[in-house]
Amino acid sequence: MTGPQVAPMVAIAVILAITGVASFIFGHLIGDKRRFNLINGYTEENMVEPDRFARWMRICYYVMGLVLVASSTLIVLTRAVLVVVLVSTAIVTVILVVMTVGARRYYKV
Numbered sequence: 001m002t003g004p005q006v007a008p009m010v011a012i013a014v015i016l017a018i019t020g021v022a023s024f025i026f027g028h029l030i031g032d033k034r035r036f037n038l039i040n041g042y043t044e045e046n047m048v049e050p051d052r053f054a055r056w057m058r059i060c061y062y063v064m065g066l067v068l069v070a071s072s073t074l075i076v077l078t079r080a081v082l083v084v085v086l087v088s089t090a091i092v093t094v095i096l097v098v099m100t101v102g103a104r105r106y107y108k109v
Contacts, residue, residue, distance in 0.1 A: 012085065013075040020068030023061050031058020046108050053106035060099035067091050 029035040031054045036042045039057070044050050071088035075081055 009075060009079060009081050012081055013072045016068050016072035016075065016085075016088070020065045020070075020072060023065030023068060027058045027061030027065060030061065031055060042107065047106055048108055049106045053103060056102050056106060057099070060095060060102070064092055064095045064099075067095065 026038060030038055034044070034050070034054055036044055036047075036050075036054075047053050067088055071084050074084045078084070
């Protein structure tokens with residue numbers, strides 16, 4: 001593959017990598033710096049266990065970031081764009097569901 005055929009693949013890989021790095025940053029800011037305001041509507045006053053909530057969110061965001069960066073790398077190495085994007089989308093969806101369900105344990109609605 002050369003020229004115009006490679007450009008969309010590289011663009012997808014770059015977008016996944018940037019999103020993965022952003023996920024790591026969110027994990028750090030929420031988990032380590034306790035910037036709960038980054039999550040829409042979440043305040044520390046409504047948290048049952050803020051420390052455990054912060055740790056839970058940090059772990060979930062780090063795992064999601066790892067999946068996205070790994071997906072970006074796999075696209076570049078294997079050029080299997082469709083398969084990698086579909087699998088990573090499924091994994092990220094599961095992570096988001098687990099993140100949301102798990103967060104309810106530490107946050108009173």
